[in-house]
Each structure stands twice: as C-alpha cells, then as structure tokens.
Amino acid sequence: MADTDPDELERRIARTRAELADTVDAIADRVSPKRVAERTVADVKTRATHLVTSVGDALGVTQRPVEYADDPDRLWAEEQPSLAPVLIGVGVVLVVGAAITLWRRRRRRF
Structure with missing residues (x-):
C-alpha cells in the first residue's frame, strides 16, 4: 500500500489531533462571552482615556495621577x-x- 510505517502514521495522527485541539481551544477562547466582554471593556477604557486626553489638551489642562489622600475639592485647584x-x-x-x-428697532420707528 504505502511505504509509511504504522507507528509514523499514529504519531502524525496524534500531532494533528493536538494541533486541532489547540486550534479549537483558541477559537473557543476568542469567542467566549467573557473574553469578548474583557476586550470590549479594554477598548472602551482606551477610547475614554484618549477622549479625556484630547479634551484636556483642548482646555489646557494637564493630567496628573490622583492619590488616595487627595482632597476632592482641590483636585483641579492648581490646574483649573x-x-x-x-x-x-x-x-x-x-x-x-x-x-x-435696539438700533434696528429705533430705525424702524422713524
């Protein structure tokens, strides 16, 4: 039939099964609702950060990290x-x- 050894065929089949299992796991991970939600949240956070940065640049306000002990009423005091x-x-x-x-109204009367 073929010159291929049965043991070699079994190794190829086992390798192909392992590759197929890895591929199926990767696809399942990619379409998992949890993973989709995590990617969506990360994307929204990134876009929000870019928006805040753009608005801050337009207003001339620079970002600075907020510390836990910062007074909420004074967060923008130095940079407002x-x-x-x-x-x-x-x-x-x-x-x-x-x-x-007023000028137009007076002009109409006369």
Whole structure:
C-alpha cells in the first residue's frame, strides 16, 4: 500500500489531533462571552482615556495621577483654566447683539 510505517502514521495522527485541539481551544477562547466582554471593556477604557486626553489638551489642562489622600475639592485647584476670557467674550457678544437689536428697532420707528 504505502511505504509509511504504522507507528509514523499514529504519531502524525496524534500531532494533528493536538494541533486541532489547540486550534479549537483558541477559537473557543476568542469567542467566549467573557473574553469578548474583557476586550470590549479594554477598548472602551482606551477610547475614554484618549477622549479625556484630547479634551484636556483642548482646555489646557494637564493630567496628573490622583492619590488616595487627595482632597476632592482641590483636585483641579492648581490646574483649573481661567474662564474669564470666555465670559468676557460672551458678554461682549451679548452687549453688541443687544445694541444692534435696539438700533434696528429705533430705525424702524422713524
């Protein structure tokens, strides 16, 4: 029939079975609900960290590690951005808008 020794065939079959078992275990681990949930949580944490970093960079706030003994009311005390320029800008826009509205109303009457 073939020149292959029966013992060699049995070793090949055993090796193939072991490889197949490893493959099935890897697939089962990959589609396991627990593993899918762990990967999803890790992905959400990574995305949230990137979002917080981006928002912090846009606001000029730098991250620093929070210690257990930190006072919650003072966490942002040293690094809190100044809102004064934003508030002044909003105030100027409101005043100019109100002035233009009043000017137009007076112009219509005459």
